[in-house]
Amino acid sequence: CGAAVAGEVPPVPVAAAVAPPPPLGPHAKGKDFVDFDEDLQVADIVNAVAEGYAELELVKRFSTVGMGPSQGRHSALNTARIVARETGRAAAEVGVTTARPPVYRERVGKLPGRSYEPDRRTAMHHRHLEAGAQMMTAGLWWRPAFYGPRERRESAIAGEALAVRRNLGVIDVSTLGGLEVRGPDAAEFMNRVYTFAYLRQPVGRARYVLMTNDAGTIVDDGVACRLAEDRFYVTTTTTGAERVYRTMLWWNAQWRLEVDVANVSVALAAVNIAGPRARELLARLVEGIDLAAEAFPYMGVRAGNVAGIPARLFRVGFVGELGFEVHVAASHGEALWDAVFDAGRDLDIAPFGVEAQRLLRLEKGHIIIGQDSDAMTTPEEAHMSWALSRRKPFFVGKRSLEVRDRHLSKRKLVGFAIDDPFAPLPRESNLVVIDGRIAGFVTSVARSPALGRVIGLAYTAREASEPGAALPIRLDNGRSLAAEVAALPFYDPDNLRQEM
Structure with a gap:
C-alpha cells in the first residue's frame, strides 16, 4: 500500500504562489499617510529622495520616518517600496531600517555603564x-x-x-x-x-x-x-x-x-x-x-x-x-x-x-x-x-x-517631643494618624542628650499644630506612639548661646 504504480507520472512541483504587493497609488481623497507616529505622507518620502537621500537610513534621518514609538513596524515596508520606486530599485535591495525598543526587548547586559558622577x-x-x-x-x-x-x-x-x-x-x-x-x-x-x-x-x-x-x-x-x-x-x-x-x-x-x-x-x-x-x-x-x-x-x-x-x-x-x-x-x-x-x-x-x-x-x-x-x-x-x-x-x-x-494648605511643619526617655524611637517617614486619617509624617527625629527626651519635626494637620496638641505617630509595627506638639526651638529659645 502506498507503493508507486507502474506507469504513473510523478507530480510536478509547483512553486508557492506569492501575492503581488498592493500598488502604491495616491488616494482620491484625503491624505497618503506612511507613518502615523510622525504624521508623514508619501510626498515626504518622495521629497527626501528628491533632496538626494537615496539610501533608506538617510531617508529616515531626513524625514524622521520610523522614529516614533512603533519604531517603523507599521511604516518600514511601505517606506522601502516608495524609495525603491523613486530610485528604480527593488524593495529587497533597499531593505528596511532597524527596529529598536520598545518594539523589541532590550538585553539587560547592554544597559549597564560607567557612572560619570x-x-x-x-x-x-x-x-x-x-x-x-x-x-x-x-x-x-x-x-x-x-x-x-x-x-x-x-x-x-x-x-x-x-x-x-x-x-x-x-x-x-x-x-x-x-x-x-x-x-x-x-x-x-x-x-x-x-x-x-x-x-x-x-x-x-x-x-x-x-x-x-x-x-x-x-x-x-x-x-x-x-x-x-x-x-x-x-x-x-x-x-x-x-x-x-x-x-x-x-x-x-x-x-x-x-x-x-x-x-x-x-x-x-x-x-x-x-x-x-x-x-x-x-x-x-x-x-x-x-x-x-x-x-x-x-x-x-x-x-x-x-x-x-x-x-x-x-x-x-x-x-x-x-x-x-x-x-x-x-x-x-x-x-x-x-x-x-x-x-x-x-x-x-x-x-x-x-x-x-x-x-x-x-x-x-x-x-x-x-x-x-x-x-x-x-x-x-x-x-x-x-x-x-x-x-x-x-x-x-x-x-x-x-x-x-x-x-492656606491643610498641613503645618511642627516640632514634637516625647518625654518618656525609654519610648521607642520613631523613624523618619512614620505617619501621623489623627482620628484614623493620615495627617502628616515625621521628617526628623532623634534622642536629644542635652534635653533628655525624644524630639523631632513632623507635618500634621493645621488645626492640630499648636503646642500641646496630640501628635499620634504610627510606628513600623503598626502601634501608635503618643507625642505632643512642642514649641520651637527646643534648645535656647532666646538664642543667648549663639549670640554670646
Whole structure:
C-alpha cells in the first residue's frame, strides 16, 4: 500500500504562489499617510529622495520616518517600496531600517555603564579617616557621619553633640556650596532671586537666604555675606550648589543685569568651630581680627589670617552655639584643620560629624531642605515667613505666595517631643494618624542628650499644630506612639548661646 504504480507520472512541483504587493497609488481623497507616529505622507518620502537621500537610513534621518514609538513596524515596508520606486530599485535591495525598543526587548547586559558622577572628597578627607571617621555620602561628597567604631554609633553621635554643647567641637563644612555674585547690580540680583532684603545689607554682615521657585515652594537656603558694595559670597546646601548656580544663571539671562555669578564651591575649604570655647580657641590663631562680641557680632563677616592662612570668617549658628565658620582656599584646608586641632588640644577639642550636626540643628529647630521640606513646602508651612520681605516689589515666587496666602494648605511643619526617655524611637517617614486619617509624617527625629527626651519635626494637620496638641505617630509595627506638639526651638529659645 502506498507503493508507486507502474506507469504513473510523478507530480510536478509547483512553486508557492506569492501575492503581488498592493500598488502604491495616491488616494482620491484625503491624505497618503506612511507613518502615523510622525504624521508623514508619501510626498515626504518622495521629497527626501528628491533632496538626494537615496539610501533608506538617510531617508529616515531626513524625514524622521520610523522614529516614533512603533519604531517603523507599521511604516518600514511601505517606506522601502516608495524609495525603491523613486530610485528604480527593488524593495529587497533597499531593505528596511532597524527596529529598536520598545518594539523589541532590550538585553539587560547592554544597559549597564560607567557612572560619570564625580566622587568628591574635601581637603581634610584623609584627616577624617585617620581620626576613625565613618564616612557617608552627601550629594556627591564624602563626609564624616561620626567618629568611632560603627557598633558605637549612637553613643558616638551623642558624645560629639554634647562636646559642642558643653565645650568645643569642629566640623568640616567644605561641602557647602559657595557662589560669588559680583557686579554693579549684585545687590539688585540678590534682592530678586532670594526672598529676603539685600539692597541695604551692610558690608561685613551676613543674612539668611531662602530661595523659592515660581510656584512659591522652597528650593534652597544658606547665608549671603556682603564682602563689598558690589560683591556677595553666598553659601548653599551641600546638595543644592549646582541647582542654585544654574537657577541664578537662568534668571540673569532673563533680567540682563550687570552681574557675574561664579561657582567656587570646590575652590574653598571650610570648618565650623562651635561651642562655648570657640572664641578662646580662635583667638590663638587669628591675626588682625577682633573677636569680641561687640566688634564681631552674630552674623558678622570678617577677613584676616587664621594660622597664617588668608581666610574669611563668618559668625553663624546652625548648631545653636557660639560659632565661627572659617573659609580658606582648598589647597590650605588640611593645614587649617591641623592648626585648629594643634591649638585646641589642651581645650579637649573634638571633631563632630554630620549626624551630630543634624542632631544639634534639630534641637534648635532648623530645617534641612529636602529632608524637612518637599516639592510642595512653602515658607509659611515651615514657619519661615520671617524670611520673606513682603515690601519688595518682586522676588521669584512672590506672586504665587500672595495667592497661597489666601488659600492656606491643610498641613503645618511642627516640632514634637516625647518625654518618656525609654519610648521607642520613631523613624523618619512614620505617619501621623489623627482620628484614623493620615495627617502628616515625621521628617526628623532623634534622642536629644542635652534635653533628655525624644524630639523631632513632623507635618500634621493645621488645626492640630499648636503646642500641646496630640501628635499620634504610627510606628513600623503598626502601634501608635503618643507625642505632643512642642514649641520651637527646643534648645535656647532666646538664642543667648549663639549670640554670646
